[in-house]
Amino acid sequence: MKPIAIRSGSAASWAIRLVCAAILVYLAFWIPTSASNGVIDTCITALTLMAAAMALNLLLGYTGQISIGHSAFFGIGAYTTGILVSRYGWSPFQTFAVAFIVAFVVGALVSLPALRIKGVYLALVTLALALVFPQMMKWPKLVWLTGGARGLDNTGFKFTKQNPTYEIFGWNPWGSLRGENVKPFHYWIAMVIVVIVYLACRGVVKSRAGRSLVAIRDNETAAAVMGVNLASTKALAFGLSAALCSLPGCLSAIRTGNVTPDSTNLTVQGSITFLIVMVVGGAGSLWGPIIGSVLFVFITERTGDWSDPDAIPGVLRPFFSWSNTPPGTGIFSIILIVLMFVAPFGIVGMWRRFQARFVTVVPRPAGTGTIVEPVAAPAEA
């Protein structure tokens, strides 16, 4: 069968895009208004992971710099929010900007050694960073700020029975969807963060900066020869990736209401989760981390109570009843290893190959856009 050809920018292509977007928007509104609290909670977990994995994707998928240290940037977000809210009484919304800036600076600093250190060695350095971060938060010299091993409490929004939601200038957009509950509210914060991170990644990737990132990934020397400034481009990639990764960290502090050095996603395990989620979904594609994290959270939630053999559905029981712990991470790591063999570009790569059999998207031929006459440079006087 010959695949159907759809021209990029044609009516058909826009119709498909619109239908997909409509389904997504419908889902985004359906979850907080109609789903149960448990489902909303799971979705917030997925959205948090999504944002972090997308931020990592910018660095690893597009720039090719391996980082196992993103839990530290996630932690910077969580601790910035935690410290400012619980110690200085800021409103959680204001802390996002501070966390963004702090993480950007730290990320840009990490890029300095990355100018010399390449590949798995960089992975080693960032792995050490991920191990140092929680220890540093327990450091006696910083206990006055970080609260040591006990961490920080009351880092979220303060809700009362009388005032169960948060209002913006007297308007309460969350309550009109469903009030009386903080879960939908946290869900919307998470959704906004994911959209921001997605748009930021998309904006960078489709711009000149994004093309220089990919050039660095594919061949650093050639990129330098072509005029890409390695130092500033890498600093930008590291800084932006770290800053974007801190946003879901802020959310995690707001959501759980406390921050400890051993919270989920703050330890090395968090870094590894971001990494494998991104690779399973598809490194170097905008949709990869989204699909990967949905799959990851689906599997871990679905198998969450499987340490009890009676909870396992009948067919699967003989395979998993021996396990003392939920088999979610095990299943996911097997998927990861298998995917590396059959589809190095993850689920998105697999989907693209599959889709190419039926539908091909013909890119717009060059020169059909609005033609901008080049402005002649004024002659030197």
Add this chain to the structure above:
Amino acid sequence: MELFLQRLFDGLSQGSVYALIALGLVIIYRGTGHLNFAQGEMALFCTYVVYQLGEWGLPIGVSLPIGMLVGFALGAATEVALIRPIAKKSAFAVFIVTIGLFQFLNWLDGAIWSDQPLPNSGVGSVQQSFPSLFPNEPTDFVNVFGAAIKIQSIGVFLLVIVLFGLLYLLFNFTKLGLSMNAVASNPESAKLVGIRTNMVLMTSWGLAAAIGALGGVVFAGINSNVNLSLMFGVFIYASAAATLGGFDSPGGAVLGGLIIGVIENLAAGYAPRWIGQEMKVGVALAVILIVLMVKPSGLFGTAKVERV
């Protein structure tokens, strides 16, 4: 002086563990040029196996060799089934597979042996603490210049020295070791002169995992229990050791491990408020960073020449 000697020997025995894991990293790196991120978790799996054999009543003298054999099989199987086919694709794919293996083995340990530290002193457990290779009663001390040094510390240190001696003999005087050297320096030529490269690489991975298993058992002995996060820290110290010594030099790995162990313990001991137990791992980060920035080939490694 007594305190110094005590800290020195504590550092040496911890450093010996780092040296063992680092030796595994180096042997694999020499063979295939990859950094095995699952090295620590492979060792942890074997340590759990040794624990299980102990639960079944085997003495450590019997269960340790079995554990090392299991390690050898695990390492060899990993090379044949996972690393060799994926290495043809890209170095990044190998990295991801070792991370996947790390995650998988850690989960497998938890799934089989639960996520609690073992042996727990509860009912049903035959062992009170993880079996130590050397006498480790509260009375087992040697007096060195007035400092009480644990017999275990000295034993572990000597063990590493002996093991390194054996490896030296292996690499320089046996056919297997010489072919490992040949494959490390030039795989294509090694193949042409009739060395079975695949066999050699498989053996290197097996050997590395077996040495790692020894390191894991020794460390669990020092730690007196085995738990799921036992090897996270050890792995990063071992990588620091391998970086310091040079990624392709076994001697460098041993020396690097010992140096890191001593520095870490002295720093934590003499600067309890600035470094202390919390920021010990910062020493590893600092060593990795400084060595990679200043002399990426390490103390004894061969500098890599890159062609553009």
